[in-house]
Amino acid sequence: MKGDPNKCNKNKYCRFHRDHGHDADECYDLKQQIENLIRQGKLRHFVGRDHKDEKLKGKMEESSQPPLGEIRVIIGGTLTGQSSKSKKMYLKVVQNIQLSRRSLRTRAIEELAISFTDKEAERIHHSHDDVIVFTLVIADYTTRRVLVDNGSSADIFYYPAFQQMRLGRDQFHPVCSPLIGFGGIKVQPVGTITLPVVVGSYPQQITKEVNFLVVDCSSSYNAIIGRPTLNSWKVITSTYHLLVKLPTEYGIGQAQGD
Missing domain, CATH: 2.40.70.10 (Acid Proteases)
Known part of the structure; x- marks a missing residue:
């Protein structure tokens, strides 16, 4: 490193220069070397990771923005095979659902895992x-x-x-x-x-x-x-x-x- 070695700060050590006087965070030459390697594309996997982090950060910021409004659905018409009486009966059944004790066989059938493979x-x-x-x-x-x-x-x-x-x-x-x-x-x-x-x-x-x-x-x-x-x-x-x-x-x- 440039300068008088007798006047350098012995408490700071640069691993890039392998000498005392400043640390790696303050090293100008090291920063220049890193910039050159980035331009040559040799640190792409490190830069890409930072780019992904920035992209993810941008998506999080977008998702945190409040919606512009709310689009509601218009309910109308007649459902297939449902008269006014049958609709009321169906609603009554839905509102009065009771959980009953199932047999061991029924529970075994219902707990079977279903999956699809390539x-x-x-x-x-x-x-x-x-x-x-x-x-x-x-x-x-x-x-x-x-x-x-x-x-x-x-x-x-x-x-x-x-x-x-x-x-x-x-x-x-x-x-x-x-x-x-x-x-x-x-x-x-x-x-x-x-x-x-x-x-x-x-x-x-x-x-x-x-x-x-x-x-x-x-x-x-x-x-x-x-x-x-x-x-x-x-x-x-x-x-x-x-x-x-x-x-x-x-x-x-x-x-x-x-």
């Missing part, structure tokens, strides 16, 4: 935007082209599929409320019918009665499984894997989309 997606051609369309056994008939629709508030059965099952119309129950689709289009169902449905493969399968709304119109599907049944089955869907999974008495059952 291996299960290997047979699927990605990227895709396909819906889940699978095969169910409905009223002892193998019924293909059944759509899984998390957005539907009803389970739909199309009349042409009903005719192929050769079931009598006397099994229909009348329904007054129309189906209302996107844009307010109304369709009056033929009636409702309760049919047994089997999902999954033996022995990881369940059989339950499903209350379908029967609709007489053209469709690409034979039936639509909506939220009422998906929730009663405790189904977990993955559109990425085109797969549905559900807990059964004998483990996790599944149905693969076609």
Whole structure:
């Protein structure tokens, strides 16, 4: 270092110069060397870390800013199959939910962990935007082209599929409320019918009665499984894997989309 070594401050030591007089924080030459290395791109991983910290800090500052306002939703129209009386009954049930003691078997089924793996997606051609369309056994008939629709508030059965099952119309129950689709289009169902449905493969399968709304119109599907049944089955869907999974008495059952 420049200067008289006899007059330098012996209490300060610079590890860059390996000499006394000042410490590393005060070293001008060291700072110049660091600046040169940064310009040459040799300290990119150190600089990048600081850049990420600054970026994260900026995002935190943005998220801490108050919103400009609040957009509320307008509630209106009629939900599928819900009359004024049925709405009141549903509200009464919701407001009076009571937790009851569950059996050990029920708790064991409900506590099964459901997960999806990358291996299960290997047979699927990605990227895709396909819906889940699978095969169910409905009223002892193998019924293909059944759509899984998390957005539907009803389970739909199309009349042409009903005719192929050769079931009598006397099994229909009348329904007054129309189906209302996107844009307010109304369709009056033929009636409702309760049919047994089997999902999954033996022995990881369940059989339950499903209350379908029967609709007489053209469709690409034979039936639509909506939220009422998906929730009663405790189904977990993955559109990425085109797969549905559900807990059964004998483990996790599944149905693969076609």
